[in-house]
Amino acid sequence: MTDIATYNFAYLDEQTKRMIRRAILKGIAIPGYQVPFASREMPMPYGWGTGGVQVTASIIGPDDTLKVIDQGADDTTNAVSIRAFFKKVAKVAVTTETAKATIIQTRHRIPEQPLTAGQVLVFQVPIPEPLRFLEPRETETRKMHALEEYGLMHVKLYEDIAKHGRIATTYAYPVKVEGRYVMDPSPTPKFDNPKMHRSPALQLFGAGREKRIYAVPPFTDVVSLDFEDHPFEVQTFDQPCALCGAENVYLDEVILDDHGGHMFVCSDTDHCEKRRADGHGEQPAETVKERA
């Protein structure tokens, strides 16, 4: 009697899904606004994507195709287990190909391949409040959002420049959505911030422990905060991906041995594999094997 039918479709009960969908709809109606929701216990620890999983469970249907990435990779523990979870409880098709997915749940990356209309990107968010480390009181941060008092966010950027000579924030880089709410884009590298701007895909953010959902509807302005004399800029890399030779993509450093050997490869594994299949890169057999 271990039949999978003992679970409701996509694990959550229908009432919970309705509640979460209402929060999502409110989030879409007010881009960047954090909507409180009654986060449920999930069969995984907080910090492993309970918010993202609940959002995905509430929007997924039998016809959807799901892709899950963790730091851009389809083959890491978090991505594999969440993918297996939905395969089991929703019996949906899963994929690693960005273009084929209708829902992409992500931890801390946006795929390199541009998303298209109709796709939904679900972010896992640890701390949804961008002002939290500057103002610990929730009552006060809510008031600041309500009254659009965002001077404090620039205090953080000022501190960065004063201490490091440049804006040293490299991930969870604050953005302003549709000219109104300041939002934490989740700990994605700031390299991905420009991809959020006017994206044709719907972007949903779920924070399970903090019980907040927020959203960026398709074709919404997402502007990274900066100073006039210290404008926002993304990370650049000196060399292309060691495997597929891609430039202008986000790279991970991979340690090869104990003697300082390392290489930089695409953090987006699907993008990298696709490029190599298309014949890009030199493909030194040795390193490829090492990675696989």
Next chain:
Amino acid sequence: MTDEPLLRVSALSKFYGSRVGCENVSIDLWPGEVLAVVGESGSGKTTLLNCLSTRLLPSSGTASYRMRDGQWRELYRMSEAERRFLMRTDWGFVHQNPADGLRMAVSAGANVGERLMAVGDRHYGRIRATAVDWLSRVEIDEDRIDDEPRAFSGGMRQRLQIARNLVTGPRLVFMDEPTGGLDVSVQARLLDLLRGLVTDLGLAAIVVTHDLAVARLLSQRMMVMKDGRVVESGLTDRVLDDPRAPYTQLLVSSILQV
């Protein structure tokens, strides 16, 4: 100079349940004028100051403020957003404990620059230059600009708090025991600085203090409070040299002589 006051308060009362915070207080404050509110602890000075600065809402009474465009606005009818905007542009509030008025975990420069950023300045170089200028005006060395206020002494913190408040060129500053808890030599320097700034900038200020010497040094006019009511008010020198109300006479005669 103008004949019109900056702030007009009439019949202001604040009750905490059946207890009186302050009762039936009326004030007219002119631009560039410093008004001291003195009295023993529990006399309602701080309640009055909090009501005037809209940090507390009074139980009854009205207060109107003449905005920069010359329009009179009733403080307690303004929206919270407008009041908070007023608080960080045209007004300042100097707390007795600098930790209440400063962000202790961010650098001195950012503390001074916060108000500028809050009103939309987005040029780092300009913000920093203004911060340097203001630090020198309150006698803090430029090389301390990137230090956090927790590395500062009590007197420096208080001066930093003053700089942070004055950077947007406010016209009215509220001060709650600005020299409380400082030793006398530091107090003297701070008073000197405050007097200079108030005169140079033509600030109007309402200073709450229990220290009559501070009131004498800083203010032109003075109000003596007891049990939430104003028992005497007038020119500072007149009140201190020729006190009329019995309580004021007691207060003046209680000053310790060195």
